[in-house]
Amino acid sequence: MGEVETPAGTNDDMSAETTPEMTDDELVAAARAGDESAFSRLFERHRRLVSRLGYRFFPRRDQVEEIIQESFIKAYFALDDYHGGGEKSFVSWLARIAVRTCYDELRRARRRGESSIGDLSEDEAAYLHERLRDLSASGNVEGAAISRDLANKLLSRLRPDDRMVLALLKLEELSIAEISNLTGWTTAKVKMRSHRAQRGLRQLLRKLL
Amino acid sequence: MLTNGKSGKDELNDETLNRFSDELLRASEAGEAEISTAAASPFLYRRIRVRIEAEERRIAQQRGAWLSLLAGVKHAIPALLAFAVVAVASLMLTPSLSQQWPAAGVGNEEPPTLLLDVLSFSQDELIASAAGVEAGQPGNGGGTK
Numbered sequence: 469m470g471e472v473e474t475p476a477g478t479n480d481d482m483s484a485e486t487t488p489e490m491t492d493d494e495l496v497a498a499a500r501a502g503d504e505s506a507f508s509r510l511f512e513r514h515r516r517l518v519s520r521l522g523y524r525f526f527p528r529r530d531q532v533e534e535i536i537q538e539s540f541i542k543a544y545f546a547l548d549d550y551h552g553g554g555e556k557s558f559v560s561w562l563a564r565i566a567v568r569t570c571y572d573e574l575r576r577a578r579r580r581g582e583s584s585i586g587d588l589s590e591d592e593a594a595y596l597h598e599r600l601r602d603l604s605a606s607g608n609v610e611g612a613a614i615s616r617d618l619a620n621k622l623l624s625r626l627r628p629d630d631r632m633v634l635a636l637l638k639l640e641e642l643s644i645a646e647i648s649n650l651t652g653w654t655t656a657k658v659k660m661r662s663h664r665a666q667r668g669l670r671q672l673l674r675k676l677l
Numbered sequence: 678m679l680t681n682g683k684s685g686k687d688e689l690n691d692e693t694l695n696r697f698s699d700e701l702l703r704a705s706e707a708g709e710a711e712i713s714t715a716a717a718s719p720f721l722y723r724r725i726r727v728r729i730e731a732e733e734r735r736i737a738q739q740r741g742a743w744l745s746l747l748a749g750v751k752h753a754i755p756a757l758l759a760f761a762v763v764a765v766a767s768l769m770l771t772p773s774l775s776q777q778w779p780a781a782g783v784g785n786e787e788p789p790t791l792l793l794d795v796l797s798f799s800q801d802e803l804i805a806s807a808a809g810v811e812a813g814q815p816g817n818g819g820g821t822k
Contacts, residue, residue, distance in 0.1 A: 504726075508722060511722055511725070512722075515716040515717075515721070516712060516713065516716040518716070519712045519713070519715045519716035520712045522715070523706070523707035523711065523712055523715070524706070527705070527707070529711070529714070529715050529718075532707075532715040533715055533718050533721060536715065536716065536718075536721060536725075537721065537724055537725050537728065540725050541725060541728055541729055541732065544725075544729055545729075545732070616704055616705055616706070616707070619701050619702075619704040619705040620705045622701060623701065623702070623705055634702065635702065638698075638699060638702045639702055639703070639706060666695065666698065669694075669698040669701070670691060670694040670695065670698060673694050673697050673698060673701070674690075674694060677694075677697075
């Protein structure tokens with residue numbers, strides 16, 4: 469992990485108290501007992517997962533870094549609530565925190581009125597329109613280069629919960645039950661939001677095309 | 678590909694739009710390199726630690742404020758207890774005094790206290806007596822002769 473930042477002042481502690489072979493649950497127990505290096509090990513192991521989830525909903529690096537920070541801070545203060553036991557339980561637990569952090573931030577951004585469809589200039593809308601038409605005509609999905617920024621602007625027009633479900637369903641390829649577990653919503657609610665999100669996106673595209 | 682029927686056209690449109698939707702979602706995805714770069718951002722962990730410590734300080738200050746309040750309450754407990762004891766004692770003493778008054782008045786036509794004596798004058802007599810004192814005349818219990 470050459471590119472990985474080593475938290476300052478934790479190297480010596482890490483060699484003394486934690487080892488790379490320790491499981492997540494063991495690291496959580498050590499972190500609870502006040503071992504700072506154990507938490508830094510958890511951060512190193514799982515920060516990429518949180519970064520990936522952050523990029524599902526936010527296009528900018530500073531936004532994703534904020535999501536990573538918020539998620540790990542929440543995780544730190546919620547360590548006592550973590551029960552563990554399963555092989556992937558810490559990953560699931562952390563993913564839940566990260567998804568909820570993303571959802572909260574999406575809602576905040578929407579309240580602030582950031583990145584609405586109104587932000588798309590006529591040129592941008594025309595560009596997106598052409599790109600989508602190209603996709604339709606050629607069917608060459610991989611060759612098409614739709615601007616990520618424009619796509620995000622369009623997607624931000626969706627309600628935060630709809631966008632959340634859509635991204636988890638289509639990009640993370642999670643099942644309804646898994647989304648339900650991540651978000652804390654019932655499966656019926658997830659299904660309903662999934663239908664509503666897809667319908668909403670079709671309406672947006674219909675307007676654009 | 679297009680059909681003449683309205684429902685067939687809508688269905689096709691929905692199908693196409695669904696495909697566009699999927700493409701749009703994929704277009705919004707970040708690359709692996711970007712994901713790794715954000716995750717390995719310099720000083721990210723340090724920033725998290727700084728914020729955690731700031732939050733811990735804030736929590737400690739809040740707790741400190743509560744503890745100082747509790748300590749104040751703790752110091753006030755003996756004073757409150759003493760006050761309660763005095764209050765209870767005075768309550769216990771008060772009935773015994775009040776019981777003495779009727780006993781002193783039994784078979785005695787004179788009012789038992791000076792206060793009762795004063796209260797036996799009418800309000801007009803008291804005012805007239807006070808006016809007489811101010812004018813330099815000795816009070817005669819309200820009489821004007």
